[in-house]
Amino acid sequence: MKIKHKILTYISTTVIPIVAIAFVFIYVLFSGYREEEFQQQQNAKIIASIKLVEQFKDRSAEISFLLDEQDINDFYDEKLLIFDENKKEIFASLDDLDIAKAKHVIDDLSKDNPWIETKEGEYDLIGVFVERNGVSYYAVSKAYDVYGYTKLEFLRNTLIVTFLLIALVIALVSIYIARMIASPISKLESKITSYELDAEYNVPISLKTSTIELNNLSDRFNELLSHTNEVFKFQKHTINHISHQLKTPISVLVTELEKIQNQSSEPEISAMISQQKIKAKSLGSIINVLLEISKIESGQVVENLKGRVDELIFDCIHELNIIYPDFNFEVNYDPIEMEEKYLLVHMNPTLLKQAFSNLLSNAVSYSTQKHAKVIISRSPEKHLKIEFINTGNPITKEEEKFLFRHFFRGKNSNDKNGQGLGLILTKKIIELHEASISYHRSGNSNTFEIIIPLS
Structure with missing residues (x-):
């Protein structure tokens, strides 16, 4: 109200x-x-x-x-x-x-x-x-x-008529007082609602009112906006600068690894160099992902392409099999003969591939068996459902609500490498595609489920 x-x-x-x-x-x-x-x-x-x-x-x-x-x-x-x-x-x-x-x-x-x-x-x-x-x-x-x-009887009728007149006057006076009191608050609310956070063009909110509390509130809000814009500007430029600074040495590193691989005659050394090259490219992909997210959050229009979602998954599996050749990924379709039109989605390939890669890497790291499943199925509501399933120690029910928070790591990750940022990055990418991600556990089975709208 x-x-x-x-x-x-x-x-x-x-x-x-x-x-x-x-x-x-x-x-x-x-x-x-x-x-x-x-x-x-x-x-x-x-x-x-x-x-x-x-x-x-x-x-x-x-x-x-x-x-x-x-x-x-x-x-x-x-x-x-x-x-x-x-x-x-x-x-x-x-x-x-x-x-x-x-x-x-x-x-x-x-x-x-x-x-x-x-x-x-x-x-x-x-x-x-x-x-x-x-x-x-x-x-x-x-x-x-x-x-x-x-x-x-005369008194009763007089009181009734007087009461109705007074009630009408009270209602009119109440409307006037309510408008007079609420008007500056409504204006402040409207200005805040329509305010666009832009670090480059920051216009303070001004409010003409004699109410001390509202003037103080608008002043404090302007201070908060100023600090927020400063942080926003710093964060945006910092990510851009760091990403651009890292892209060049990583590209050089990949090029050097390719030269060494071409010059090496030892199969084992060549295989190890190939793994390091994949890891370096993966790091470069993460930097590209950060740049893409930074562009989107800063208001730049990033064009989405129409593509098959399963092809991205197979690309991720191919890259991971180079690093983990003994791990087996099984991809199933439901129904088995799925038409291509049910696999096409509007997507940012760079971002979505990184999200899939994070989930597949998690399946490798947290699986107690060298096997994981990917099930691609179509829901009747014109959505595509992708399930990433592995067998391993599940997180507890209490930990589940913190799963998609920054730096969270469950008890089952004590002996695993990582900083607890992969899933929060994945969730951000999925939400940018107007999709959703959720986690389910059943016994020793861990399932990450993505629901993404079809093109």
Whole structure:
């Protein structure tokens, strides 16, 4: 999630619920206040009615008329019952409203429990115990607070409309704040994303913002870029210089070895010179590989050629058999009669040959038998699979995750020559061909599997 969306989400999901809770709290408080105020009005009505009962004990019809006349001004719909100290009804208002809980409320009223409040639907119902002039009275009042509910409904609608307006304002303000805060961050992110690392044309990233942290971040990033470009430039030129410096003496060495071989009449000496010549050429190939990788990483376009991948493998095997004549490489195809079009790939022959040579050399060095297999097969996803298999001591499961790292060497390589750079170089070459390499072990079998796209 983008930072501006996070800011918008955090502000909205924090402030809007707080406003909603506050409005609900206001509504609940007013609802409680309405109920309490109306019940006090009912209580005052009960006291006034008891006074009239005391004055007109034998004229209940007149009392009812007077109370009903008062109801028109006080309550929209009300039923009032008054009982004497023996809980015998002595007065009932003329309304037809029924009080279902009247008996239950009267039974519960006493001197120790002089007030009971409850509800019957939307009607407020109260029971009151009153003592006047040494006489006890019990009264029950049920009434509908039409004015109170109208005010409550108005308040509810007002709060809902106000809440929606405030929520909209909060959302708009949140969007504005999110954009204002995220804008410089987005610009920095965009500049970093579109920045091309070029040691020759290094343009520092500039950011116009008053945010101290972002200014510091851009400054530190520019410092990092400067150091990175310096290292990048040094590395690129160093590899180029060293490679060019080494190519000439190696070419001279190969030429001299060829002269000595041609002049030598001893077969054994000639064979040894031939091996040394192959090793010198191999060193020259590695230098060429480094130069090619350096060109690619520096942004130069290196043309790939279309060629048969198995021919490169046979070339590598031929060169290795000169050095290791007793070692046997077995190359199998799956299917056996594989069409040529399934063996053609776009490749840099120099690089890919070096990768295959590294894997075949590993098979020779780490095999406990003088035998290794190469299986070339076609996968249904228009890819070519090449497996390099040898029998020998496998690396441990724990070591497997470090296999393609610089300078890593497993426990099975303690008595072997090498610096732990062959596989990382191989992996780099394979990835430059948009292919993949992986290692699998099964018992004493070691398998390096390459999946490469077909042309």
